[in-house]
Amino acid sequence: MANTLGYGGMTNHLGDMQNSKVILIMGANPAVNHPVGMQHILKGKENGAKIISIDPRYTKTSAHADLYARIRTGTDIAFLYGMIRYIVKNDLHDKQYLNDRVFDWESIVEEAEQYTPEVVANVCGCTAEKFLEVVKLFTANSPGCLIWNQGWTQHTIGTSNTRLGPIMQMFLGNIGKVGGGCNILRGHDNVQGASDMANLSENLPGYYPINEGSWKYYSGQWQVDYEWLQKRFKSKEMMEKKGFSLSTWPWGVIDEANATNNAGTPLKALICIGNGISTITMTHKTKEALDKLDLVVFIDPYVNDAAVITDRTDNMFLLPAASQVETSGSVAATNRSYQWRSRVVKPLYEAKEDHEILFEFAKRLGFYEEYTRSLKNGKPSYEWPEDATREYNRSIKTIGLQGVTPERMKRQQENWALFDPVTLKGSGVVEGEYYGLPWPCWSEKHPGTPIMYRTDISVMEGGMGFRAGWMDKGPDGKPVVVAEKNGQTLLAGNQPAGSRFKGGYLEITADNIESLGITLSAEEKEKVKGKNWKNDNTYILVNKALEAGLCPYGNGKARARVWEWTDQTPKHREPLHSFRQDLVAKYPTFEDKKDHYRANIRYASEQKKQKWVEDFPVNVVTGRIVEHMGTGTETRASKYLAELAGEMYAHIHPTLAKKMGIDDGDMIWVHGTGEGKIKVKARYSYSVAETDIFMPQNFSGLWSGKSLVDKYPKGTAPYALGENSNQITSYGYDINTSCPETKCTLARIEKA
Numbered sequence: 001m002a003n004t005l006g007y008g009g010m011t012n013h014l015g016d017m018q019n020s021k022v023i024l025i026m027g028a029n030p031a032v033n034h035p036v037g038m039q040h041i042l043k044g045k046e047n048g049a050k051i052i053s054i055d056p057r058y059t060k061t062s063a064h065a066d067l068y069a070r071i072r073t074g075t076d077i078a079f080l081y082g083m084i085r086y087i088v089k090n091d092l093h094d095k096q097y098l099n100d101r102v103f104d105w106e107s108i109v110e111e112a113e114q115y116t117p118e119v120v121a122n123v124c125g126c127t128a129e130k131f132l133e134v135v136k137l138f139t140a141n142s143p144g145c146l147i148w149n150q151g152w153t154q155h156t157i158g159t160s161n162t163r164l165g166p167i168m169q170m171f172l173g174n175i176g177k178v179g180g181g182c183n184i185l186r187g188h189d190n191v192q193g194a195s196d197m198a199n200l201s202e203n204l205p206g207y208y209p210i211n212e213g214s215w216k217y218y219s220g221q222w223q224v225d226y227e228w229l230q231k232r233f234k235s236k237e238m239m240e241k242k243g244f245s246l247s248t249w250p251w252g253v254i255d256e257a258n259a260t261n262n263a264g265t266p267l268k269a270l271i272c273i274g275n276g277i278s279t280i281t282m283t284h285k286t287k288e289a290l291d292k293l294d295l296v297v298f299i300d301p302y303v304n305d306a307a308v309i310t311d312r313t314d315n316m317f318l319l320p321a322a323s324q325v326e327t328s329g330s331v332a333a334t335n336r337s338y339q340w341r342s343r344v345v346k347p348l349y350e351a352k353e354d355h356e357i358l359f360e361f362a363k364r365l366g367f368y369e370e371y372t373r374s375l376k377n378g379k380p381s382y383e384w385p386e387d388a389t390r391e392y393n394r395s396i397k398t399i400g401l402q403g404v405t406p407e408r409m410k411r412q413q414e415n416w417a418l419f420d421p422v423t424l425k426g427s428g429v430v431e432g433e434y435y436g437l438p439w440p441c442w443s444e445k446h447p448g449t450p451i452m453y454r455t456d457i458s459v460m461e462g463g464m465g466f467r468a469g470w471m472d473k474g475p476d477g478k479p480v481v482v483a484e485k486n487g488q489t490l491l492a493g494n495q496p497a498g499s500r501f502k503g504g505y506l507e508i509t510a511d512n513i514e515s516l517g518i519t520l521s522a523e524e525k526e527k528v529k530g531k532n533w534k535n536d537n538t539y540i541l542v543n544k545a546l547e548a549g550l551c552p553y554g555n556g557k558a559r560a561r562v563w564e565w566t567d568q569t570p571k572h573r574e575p576l577h578s579f580r581q582d583l584v585a586k587y588p589t590f591e592d593k594k595d596h597y598r599a600n601i602r603y604a605s606e607q608k609k610q611k612w613v614e615d616f617p618v619n620v621v622t623g624r625i626v627e628h629m630g631t632g633t634e635t636r637a638s639k640y641l642a643e644l645a646g647e648m649y650a651h652i653h654p655t656l657a658k659k660m661g662i663d664d665g666d667m668i669w670v671h672g673t674g675e676g677k678i679k680v681k682a683r684y685s686y687s688v689a690e691t692d693i694f695m696p697q698n699f700s701g702l703w704s705g706k707s708l709v710d711k712y713p714k715g716t717a718p719y720a721l722g723e724n725s726n727q728i729t730s731y732g733y734d735i736n737t738s739c740p741e742t743k744c745t746l747a748r749i750e751k752a
């Protein structure tokens with residue numbers, strides 16, 4: 001149930017990396033964080049793939065690589081543009097692919113022009129020779145796959161990183177290809193499922209936007225009146241507004257100026273279910289917010305870390321949640337595949353499954369009947385969790401969950417051995433299905449889509465073109481569907497194999513389906529009147545499209561330029577707390593942003609506030625260790641893991657340490673650019689640059705040199721406690737997602 005800060009999902013899948021000839025890993029450390037996924041990468045290597053690791057640290061993954069390049073944190077965009085420039089200058093780009101499938105790729109070439117190998121070297125802090133070695137090795141081998149994770153997302157420009165990576169892959173025609181793609185390694189168990197089901201504050205389930213149309217659609221799906229639903233909110237405006245996010249909510253409590261973004265009120269209560277929350281940047285601000293709230297509830301199998309950080313003495317409740325082995329239902333993996341999980345034991349002691357706790361809330365708040373109506377779907381009672389799965393099969397059409405039925409998942413679970421791990425193809429009773437029915441799985445006859453955007457196979461075999469953003473603002477400010485922008489078409493120039501319609505087409509609607517060569521009977525026409533593929537409960541539009549080999553969401557171009565975003569084409573911008581003060585003027589950050597997930601967020605004013613690096617001269621990198629997970633709440637409560645990794649530390653390069661008179665094993669104070677400070681053990685390591693220190697993000701329970709052990713209810717303290725690295729991570733949030741800039745932090749260190 002835990003949430004994540006990263007967005008994404010693989011275009012391909014883990015087994016498919018065995019088909020790659022080169023694997024570029026940038027901003028991820030799978031040897032530590034995805035040790036099982038890493039096995040596929042190593043198999044790929046045995047099959048001849050070259051492995052490239054680009055990371056500010058020499059990691060365990062780097063140790064497996066054929067080529068390693070160290071770059072400064074937050075400079076991947078310069079590196080990627082350098083690669084694109086090299087690709088174009090050497091005529092290595094796939095022009096047919098770009099012309100057919102990518103909208104305004106020329107704007108990328110234009111932006112890339114300035115990133116000569118020398119500029120890349122200067123911005124990224126690697127040598128021009130090393131950069132050229134990387135781009136030469138990557139382009140000399142095909143197909144190439146790209147892997148990233150939190151090294152790319154936890155930045156003010158995180159979304160630009162995650163756009164430019166795929167764009168670079170498109171220049172090489174690597175997306176929609178076996179052994180190619182972008183294999184984003186996601187975080188928690190079922191984090192893909194959690195975002196598919198809208199554990200996010202900016203959309204409804206299935207990524208339906210929060211607007212009147214979607215709310216009306218869902219009121220139908222949930223079988224409640226739209227008006228009743230609307231009354232749950234203070235106003236229609238608030239109903240259609242993005243909520244606070246995991247990273248902005250503390251500002252909704254402590255900074256009263258944000259009340260205007262929140263219907264005139266600061267936040268008063270917090271219910272935290274399945275999230276660490278002490279892992280957001282600037283933990284001392286989270287503490288301040290927790291102290292100030294009227295009511296705090298944690299729903300967790302363990303004592304949530306944040307419950308120990310706060311000084312509050314009243315109105316805080318810990319509700320014991322069951323763990324994953326005490327529950328059953330569907331979970332989605334990093335490659336969009338859904339799997340059925342069976343309960344191992346019933347919840348122990350007084351613990352309850354998360355949904356039971358939510359049902360109890362609904363009963364006491366008086367809307368249990370409305371809450372569960374669509375589970376019953378006309379029957380006298382519901383069957384958990386199958387009927388919850390059936391609800392999303394019916395309602396989540398956008399990403400094609402129609403075909404991911406409980407019956408199919410259970411049959412797959414019983415026949416694991418019949419699937420090939422490299423192709424995900426089933427045989428015998430599961431012949432004609434891919435493992436996990438990776439979405440989109442358009443119907444109960446569809447096999448699922450293990451590799452997205454393939455045009456060499458038909459839609460019914462898992463093929464599809466790109467999904468363009470068809471929406472634009474019309475002259476009256478209202479959204480309209482468009483097929484072109486500024487004279488450039490958004491329609492693809494090719495089509496998936498077996499398509500009866502040649503070329504690109506808009507998403508399928510009742511109005512356009514006949515113009516695509518599909519005929520509907522008078523009765524069918526009547527049934528789908530005014531509908532499109534995303535809200536047609538009869539499925540006629542989707543099924544007719546599939547029969548004709550057409551993709552329901554259309555066949556468009558991927559947008560290399562997103563015209564409604566601040567950075568229409570990705571741009572390098574220095575972090576708010578930049579290690580390279582001299583580059584800030586050339587690559588400044590964004591203007592301050594008001595009402596960003598309901599908080600007023602500083603960008604330029606924070607960057608310009610002072611010459612940060614003069615007072616905070618050490619660049620801090622944070623990340624994970626293999627022994628602990630997330631906050632470490634669960635893993636530090638394991639004697640075995642606490643024994644393996646029981647102590648918080650900072651990796652420091654001996655050269656930097658010597659300059660400061662710090663010996664291996666000395667305690668040091670690390671002061672952040674906010675008010676936080678932590679006391680940790682210095683460990684000499686050559687894995688970090690001479691300018692950097694590295695700290696794991698997996699510790700908690702010590703607070704600026706003091707132990708919080710007495711604050712745990714008796715018998716619940718974990719075996720290993722440590723300082724929380726986020727007490728010193730800097731202010732800063734992604735311009736689109738609000739993901740905290742935890743990967744670019746400056747600090748001051750001194751011997752303790």
Ligand SMILES: Nc1nc2c(c(=O)[nH]1)N[C@H]1C(S)=C(S)[C@@H](COP(=O)(O)OP(=O)(O)OC[C@H]3O[C@@H](n4cnc5c(=O)[nH]c(N)nc54)[C@H](O)[C@@H]3O)O[C@H]1N2
Binds near residue numbers: 055059627698
């Ligand atoms: N054992 C273990 N496994 C885990 C987790 C755990 O806590 N413990 N957490 C899970 C979760 S929730 C997630 S999201 C994933 C995260 O998986 P990863 O993203 O692999 O995890 P990190 O260690 O945070 O960061 C990856 C690498 O990014 C590098 N990096 C930092 N900044 C930059 C940058 O600007 N550019 C580049 N190129 N690299 C950079 C770091 O040095 C680090 O080696 O792991 C999951 N797996």
Ligand SMILES: Nc1nc2c(c(=O)[nH]1)N[C@H]1C(S)=C(S)[C@@H](COP(=O)(O)OP(=O)(O)OC[C@H]3O[C@@H](n4cnc5c(=O)[nH]c(N)nc54)[C@H](O)[C@@H]3O)O[C@H]1N2
Binds near residue numbers: 154281624
């Ligand atoms: N400096 C720095 N900070 C970071 C990162 C970084 O790289 N550097 N990475 C960020 C990322 S990507 C993430 S995902 C976060 C870590 O993510 P968090 O969500 O903060 O950390 P977890 O420890 O996974 O917290 C999950 C909580 O849910 C509880 N839990 C487990 N199973 C269940 C269940 O079935 N039901 C319920 N109700 N609760 C359950 C656990 O006991 C725990 O308290 O850290 C972020 N913070």
Ligand SMILES: [Mo]
Binds near residue numbers: 003004005006187188
């Ligand atoms: Mo994560």
